[in-house]
Amino acid sequence: MTLIFEPLLPLFLIAILAAIALTLSAFGLYRRQRGAVLRAIALLLLVGALANPVFHSEEREALSTVVAIAADRSHSQEVGPRREQTDKAIAALKDALGRYKGIETRVIDASALQTTDTPWTRIFSSLASALEDVPPSRIGAVIAVTDGQVHDVPEDGKVKGIDAPVHGLITGHEGEFDRRIQIVKAPRFGIVGRDLEMSLRVVDDGGQQAAPAEITIRINGEIVNRLDTAPGVTRTARFRLARAGSNIVEISVAEIDDEVTGINNRVVQTIDGIRENLRVLLVSGEPHAGERAWRNLLKSDASVDLVHFTILRPPEKQDGTPINELSLIAFPTRELFVEKIKDFDxxxxxxxxxxxxxxxxxxxxxxxxxxxxxxxxLVSGPEHAGSESLAYTPLESVLPASPTGSMNEKAFFPRLSEVGAKHPVTRGLQGAQSEPPHWGRWFRSVGVRAPEGNVVMDGPDESPLLVLSHNGEGRVAMLLSDNGWLWARGFEGGGPHVDLYRRIAHWLMKEPALEEEALTARSLGREIEITRQTLGKTAEKAIVRKPDGTIAEVTLTPSEPGLFRGTLKTTANGLYEVSNDDFSTLVHVGAVDAPEFREMVSTTEKLAPVAKATKGVVKRLDDGNGGITLPQILTVRGQVRLDDPDRMVIRMTDETALKGISSLPLFSGLLGLGLLLLAIASTWWREGR
Structure with a gap:
């Protein structure tokens, strides 16, 4: 109970009245006046009534002490018996703490904040989020059940928002050993065909091993280099990228006996392949309206080195002008087609x-x-149908179509063929979706016999217009009309000549995105999107090999012409191998160099500074016989001043919750009125004698 005052008048008035009453009482007592004592008592009661004293009585309920159990459910806890030890320890802790009156146990999943992009153990961040509703004074202790590989340990050992002992119960067992591969330095991109260097180191955690290490380097699944090394020594590996675009470089070290896990014996680095400037040789047989269409396109690409020759004066042309007076450049045929032909892409x-x-x-x-x-x-016009056609030279052996000797001389809309609607060179060309196509007409094409390869565009009467063909290791394309320049000039609205010409050139130079038969996969968070590009009508199921070696099948369904897609939900980070028919590809889920997989050996060292700063303890759970042993629990009240090396201290809270308040005014009601009447009556009685 507490006594408080709720004055009926302002305090300064009560103080003035009290001073007057005290003066009068003192004067009466000094003069020994009759009834002075009773008058003093009556005045005191009157001032007290104005001060209005009130007794307050509070009803309170003791609050529970919160003990947080942080359960590490990260990927490193899947190794060996750690998951089982964690489950047993949490069950035993809940049972032991449940025997204490006033303790509330909260089990917090320490992997709740873990995502594909941040695969690391963040126990203290999870605690801060889960205990936002608990005042620090009510937290009795934090018990972390983990393998000790925690990545958000406070540097100063002080945990924000927690003023209580922090204990660590470590899974795994003493003396663990693990070998892992570490990328010290790696390029983010490289030029295709040029030597690249990557610095690597084999690290032995938990003790140095004498066993040598063999490092294997694979690019997009193919072995490109092997080297032997000793643990702790940095080695430089050299390799080359064979293709442009994204390349997955996989570095692995052979597993050895008795190591904790092999999951970190392999790391992945994504390197973007960049082609050096492409060299293109453009030979125009004669000046014509469409000559500049190809030249302008190739010159506009900064990555293309163009060598362009136009035959202005063929040998049979005789006009009497001496050769030494001609201002023309002689065509360097031997240099271009013998000495340096392999320099051109x-x-x-x-x-x-x-x-x-x-x-x-x-x-x-x-x-x-x-x-x-x-x-x-080959971009052909009427000359290809004549007697001097290139089809009548040894070049015929690689050409996919031979001319009939006739020209198709009539207006027509170039159209995509059935194959062309699926082929990446022509698929989705702007204007092809309508009928007739939303682009200008052409007016002539070369007639050819049934061609080999893929006819992706049709001319008049469904005759071949654009033929793409593979020949040996190389590629050949034939555009059987010289009217493409009409699109460039905007005739009848023009057409997508830039897209078409660029795609043809890039397909010929083996751009991966334009392969008609290809398999790709990419990571979208926790999902893998698999895309099969094919000219076929159907696509078989994709086979996915997960990081743990298990197999999953993914059904691929049509998404657009020539493309089949499917998705696979994943739960584990790592490298996935996707295969379909004779194609295979790799995709990595999660951060490439995830902290969660760097160190897998259980340890008591990382939590030791926090435990020391908060008077906690760090103990291993393993009892050496396949079971677990929990430290004893010690409850204390007040500030924890000393740590106990063998027991987990829990600071019990003194916090209470207010349930209700009772008030009793002393001078209100019959009691106050009776006291005042008694005092006044006593004074009157004494004066009357």
């Missing part, structure tokens, strides 16, 4: 015909260049 013949400029043997060189991996594009 693409050769384009634009309305070129055999008129003796190139010796017949050079065409055989070009055919051999294609079969060994080169790229050739």
């Amino acid at each position: 693409l050769i384009i013949f634009d309305r070129y015909q055999h008129r003796g400029v190139l010796p017949i043997l050079y065409y055989d060189n070009i055919a051999q260049y294609v079969r060994e991996g080169g790229a050739l594009l």
Whole structure:
């Protein structure tokens, strides 16, 4: 109970009245007046009534002490018996704490904040989030059940929002050993075909091993290098990228006996392959309206080095002008088609015909260049239907179509064929979705016999217009019309000549995104999206090998012409291998260099500073016989001043909750009125004697 005052008048008035009453009482007592004592008592009671004293009585309920059990459910806890030890320890802790009156146990999942992009153990961040509704004074202790690999340990040992002992119960067992591979330095991108370097180190956690280590480097699933090393030594590995775009470089070290896990014996680095400037040779057989369409397109691409020749004066042309007076550059045929032909990534013949400029043997060189991996594009006009067509040279062996000798001379809309609607070179061309297509007409094309390869665009009467073909290691494309420049000039609204020409050139130079048969996979958070690009009507199920070795099948359904897609939900981080038919690809889920998988050996060292700063203890759960042992529990009240190396201290709270308040005014009601009347009556009685 507490006594408080709720004055009926302002305090300064009560103080003045009290001073007057005290003065009068003192004067009466000094003069020994009759009834002075009774008058003093009456005045005191009157001032007390004005001060209005009130007794307050509070009803309170003792609050519980909250003990938080942080359960580490991260990926490193899946190793060996750690998950089982964690479950047993939590059950035993709940049972032991339940025997104490006034203790409330809260089990907090310490992996609640873990995501694909942040796969690390954040116990203290999880505690701060889960205990927001609990005042620090009510927290009796924090008990973390973990393998000790915690990545958000406070540097100063002080846990924000928690003023109580922090204890650590460590899973795993003493003397664990693990070998892992570490990327010290790696490039983010590299030029295709050029040497790249990556610094690697094999690390032995839990003790140095004498066993040597063998490192294997794979790029997109293919082994490109092997090297032997000793643990702790940084080695430099060299390799080359074979393709542009995203490349998955997988570095692995062979597992050894008795190590904790093999999951961190493999790391992945994504390196973007960049092609060096592509060299393109463009040979125009004669000046014509469409010559600049190809030249302007190739010159506008900063990654293309263009060498362009136009045949202005063929050998049979005789006008009497001496050779030394001509201002023309001689066509360096031997240098281009013998000495440096392999330096070019693409050769384009634009309305070129055999008129003796190139010796017949050079065409055989070009055919051999294609079969060994080169790229050739023929843009044909009326000359291809004549007697001097390139089809009547040794180049015929690599051309997918031979001319009939006739020209189709009538207006037509270029249309995508059934295959062309699926082929990445022509799929989705702007204007192709309507009928007739929303682009301008062309007016002539070369007639050819049934071609090999894929006819992706049709001319008049469904005759071939654009043919794409593989030949040996190389590729050949034939555009059987020279009217593409009409689209560039905007005739009848023009057409997508830039997209079409660029895709043809990039397909010839083996751009991965334009492969007609391909398998790709990408990570979308916790899902893997698998895409099968094919000219076929159906796609078989994709087979996915997970990081733990298990297999899953994914059904691929049509999403658009030539594309089949499917998704797979994942739960584990790591490298997934996807295969379909004869194709395979790799995709990595989660952070490439995740902290959760770097160190897998259980340890008491990381939590020791926090335990020391908060008077807690760190103990291993393993009892050496396959079971667990919990430290004893010690409850104390007040500030924890000393730590106990063998027991987990819990600070019991003194906090209470107010349930209700009772008030009793002393001078209100019959009691106050009776006291005042008694005092006044006593004074009157004494004066009357």
